[in-house]
């Protein structure tokens with residue numbers, strides 16, 4: 343536990359330094375830069391790239407969560423059961439369709455910038471949340487649900503007070519997967535001019551500057567690790583509170 | 592009062608409940624007893640409409656249950672589920688206070704009620720109030736489940752094997768507590784059990800079910816003395832019958848004039864107690880007291896005669 347805390351603190355410190363004071367790492371990255379070329383990416387501030395990268399992921403994952411959870415709620419009601427296969431198909435297509443293709447197809451509609459990236463991340467993030475929400479709603483303790491009905495909760499009250507809180511840890515696992523996938527995938531958004539940390543990596547690839555690639559990759563990677571870790575902690579706390587054994591991620 | 596009229600539930604080709612009619616009078620306990628799968632739970636669940644009957648009707652205090660909004664009907668009827676069904680994500684206090692909260696009680700009223708019930712069920716409020724269900728033993732969970740059903744002081748209650756997971760001693764205590772609460776509040780309770788002993792102990796009337804049908808509906812003494820079918824007799828257990836019967840009859844019923852020596856027995860005690868006292872102390876007769884004064888005696892012979900009448 344203590345070791346974990348120290349490790350997390352170190353990672354956070356490393357991340358902050360990488361984003362705010364990248365020049366400190368010049369000696370580290372210099373061997374990977376082309377001879378005489380720039381070592382540290384300076385065209386745009388890494389802070390603003392990080393913020394807009396995280397912003398894109400947050401908006402896309404947020405939307406995906408709302409849509410996927412609503413969909414799962416709908417098709418787990420008796421009236422919506424008929425739409426279950428259809429919604430599975432839709433979310434599956436969202437996942438199997440390559441994000442790059444989504445970008446290519448949506449640029450003509452939204453133009454260059456964040457729009458196409460948002461769409462791609464949104465579609466890509468639907469499936470994990472949807473599938474986990476289906477599992478969450480499908481494995482509610484039947485006796486608890488019966489008690490909820492038996493004491494006179496309305497359907498809405500059952501949903502808000504019992505079903506959603508009980509399914510929350512499992513849904514959160516889905517959100518975590520979706521967020522981590524999005525964090526990585528968002529980098530390709532920079533191919534269509536979205537402001538993300540992908541910009542650094544792409545600049546590195548275009549100018550044959552491995553230092554840039556490492557820099558961008560490292561920052562995205564640490565963000566992913568820290569977010570993943572934070573969400574795992576939240577899930578555990580929720581699950582522990584409910585006495586539910588942590589389900590496999 | 593709960594009036595059940597020709598209530599039937601058919602699932603595919605099993606008839607879970609087959610034209611059951613019975614009336615649970617106000618301020619009495621009806622214990623429904625039967626083997627596993629005999630339709631007890633289904634019968635109970637049709638009363639608060641967790642299961643819609645295939646045919647037949649239920650009236651709650653004269654009103655047809657079929658015409659009320661299900662969630663409003665259910666808020667009027669306390670329901671303790673088989674295997675407690677507590678909300679795992681809510682504290683003990685919130686679980687118990689669930690129905691009062693639905694009914695719009697004030698926070699302080701709910702809190703007071705929660706503490707009162709916890710105390711009643713022998714669970715120190717300060718230490719149990721804020722625990723979560725998974726931090727309780729099986730028996731404690733079950734008591735919280737029963738407390739939750741009692742919380743809003745409903746005048747009607749449905750209980751499905753509420754004491755199933757309790758050890759014999761706590762179980763007997765919980766049964767006595769329930770009996771007392773019921774007497775004090777004048778609640779009307781329909782309680783399901785597969786334990787004839789419990790049915791006899793708790794029921795003002797006992798309903799014996801088998802294979803969806805109601806075999807007998809009568810006061811415990813009558814069930815024991817005069818089982819309607821062999822099945823009912825089997826449930827009671829042949830060898831136990833005389834003792835069961837004696838435990839239901841108070842000494843006051845056969846008290847007679849005459850002398851007797853030694854420690855007296857109260858007229859409210861059962862014949863079973865009187866029998867064991869006289870056997871243990873080797874006396875043919877015991878003095879009987881009411882409120883401390885001797886009112887006569889009870890003899891071994893009279894007890895034997897009474898037991899013989901039951902067989």
Ligand SMILES: Nc1ncnc2c1ncn2[C@@H]1O[C@H](COP(=O)(O)OP(=O)(O)OP(=O)(O)O)[C@@H](O)[C@H]1O
Pocket residue numbers: 602605606607625626627628629630631632633634673785
């Ligand atoms: N939802 C259902 N669908 C189909 N059959 C059911 C359903 N619910 C109950 N049954 C059947 O109806 C019969 C009566 O079941 P019920 O649960 O009422 O029995 P019980 O007397 O409460 O038994 P136990 O003592 O085991 O709780 C059983 O044969 C059961 O399999």
Ligand SMILES: [Mg+2]
Pocket residue numbers: 631632633673751
């Ligand atoms: Mg049952």
